[in-house]
Amino acid sequence: MPRIGSWIEPHPEGIYVRPADAWVDPSQPKARALVTHGHADHARGGHSAVLATPETLAIMECRYGPQPGGQAIAYGETIRVGEVDVSFVPAGHVLGSAQIVLEHKGEKVVVSGDYKRRADPTCPPFVPVPCDIFITEATFGLPVFRHPDTGSEIDRLLHRLHSDPERCVLVGAYALGKAQRIITELRGRGHEEPIYFHGAVERLCNLYEELGVPLGDLRPATGAPKDELRGKIVIAPPGALNDRWSRRLPDPVTAMASGWMRIRQRARQRNVELPLIISDHADWDELTTTIRELAPGEVWITHGREEALKHWCMTHQIKARELNLVGYEDEDD
Numbered sequence: 471m472p473r474i475g476s477w478i479e480p481h482p483e484g485i486y487v488r489p490a491d492a493w494v495d496p497s498q499p500k501a502r503a504l505v506t507h508g509h510a511d512h513a514r515g516g517h518s519a520v521l522a523t524p525e526t527l528a529i530m531e532c533r534y535g536p537q538p539g540g541q542a543i544a545y546g547e548t549i550r551v552g553e554v555d556v557s558f559v560p561a562g563h564v565l566g567s568a569q570i571v572l573e574h575k576g577e578k579v580v581v582s583g584d585y586k587r588r589a590d591p592t593c594p595p596f597v598p599v600p601c602d603i604f605i606t607e608a609t610f611g612l613p614v615f616r617h618p619d620t621g622s623e624i625d626r627l628l629h630r631l632h633s634d635p636e637r638c639v640l641v642g643a644y645a646l647g648k649a650q651r652i653i654t655e656l657r658g659r660g661h662e663e664p665i666y667f668h669g670a671v672e673r674l675c676n677l678y679e680e681l682g683v684p685l686g687d688l689r690p691a692t693g694a695p696k697d698e699l700r701g702k703i704v705i706a707p708p709g710a711l712n713d714r715w716s717r718r719l720p721d722p723v724t725a726m727a728s729g730w731m732r733i734r735q736r737a738r739q740r741n742v743e744l745p746l747i748i749s750d751h752a753d754w755d756e757l758t759t760t761i762r763e764l765a766p767g768e769v770w771i772t773h774g775r776e777e778a779l780k781h782w783c784m785t786h787q788i789k790a791r792e793l794n795l796v797g798y799e800d801e802d803d
């Protein structure tokens with residue numbers, strides 16, 4: 471009797487699904503890739519064939535140009551690839567993000583990709599799929615990482631904005647997912663004012679709107695008079711927080727929305743005055759709650775702090791292993 475999941479081969483450059491002759495989120499160009507979501511460390515360009523959700527394919531086209539080998543698989547649809555039934559299930563991470571469910575000879579393996587469990591108005595919520603093997607991310611796989619309530623972080627941002635109407639608040643947020651989530655959360659808290667953006671987030675904001683996520687009144691910050699930006703929120707990629715571009719803004723309060731803002735030193739490194747702990751990844755409680763809920767035979771752990779989660783699994787009588795894949799960055803949050 472072979473061990474379970476012997477048909478799934480973790481390699482440093484990705485997870486190879488042998489009976490499908492396909493790779494999940496490979497870091498190198500492959501003949502056939504199954505892609506969980508559009509972040510650059512998961513969705514690389516250059517594969518001959520790409521299977522992904524329609525939204526992820528649209529994001530890849532927006533970033534890399536036409537994807538002639540793209541095949542769109544809607545949530546809930548199942549297709550046969552080689553000898554494997556493959557389906558895509560919402561992961562709640564960013565628009566189009568999916569867990570990939572692989573079934574072969576009576577065994578079910580779920581590759582989570584990046585995921586979170588809390589509500590996100592820009593994408594459908596994570597769907598738990600009981601399975602034999604759950605391959606989970608562990609970006610925030612330490613008990614110190616417990617993300618606060620998103621609404622209270624947004625309220626802190628609005629409070630800061632209103633307390634100093636001569637200044638603007640410059641929010642660093644990743645261009646795919648986080649930027650659009652912050653805007654949508656602000657709208658949900660009743661903030662109807664124009665929100666200004668750095669050029670690097672414009673195309674993805676337009677794409678989100680085309681795909682049915684309304685973002686309200688958005689305007690380019692570049693070229694806007696300084697006085698127009700007073701008392702306003704400006705969204706920019708984290709790399710722009712301290713560069714020349716931000717000098718045009720009226721005395722900006724520098725904020726950053728990231729799970730890493732839990733660590734004060736990271737906030738200081740970026741000169742962040744207003745750290746907002748808003749993450750698109752599962753925190754420690756979400757990771758452990760998910761594993762409890764799925765009750766898989768085995769947990770395989772990728773990119774992140776694998777050791778602590780592996781230890782937690784062992785103490786809860788769940789077999790666990792670390793995969794040590796390379797190329798996954800922890801910076802998309």
Ligand SMILES: [Zn+2]
Nearest residue numbers: 509563584802
């Ligand atoms: Zn991601």
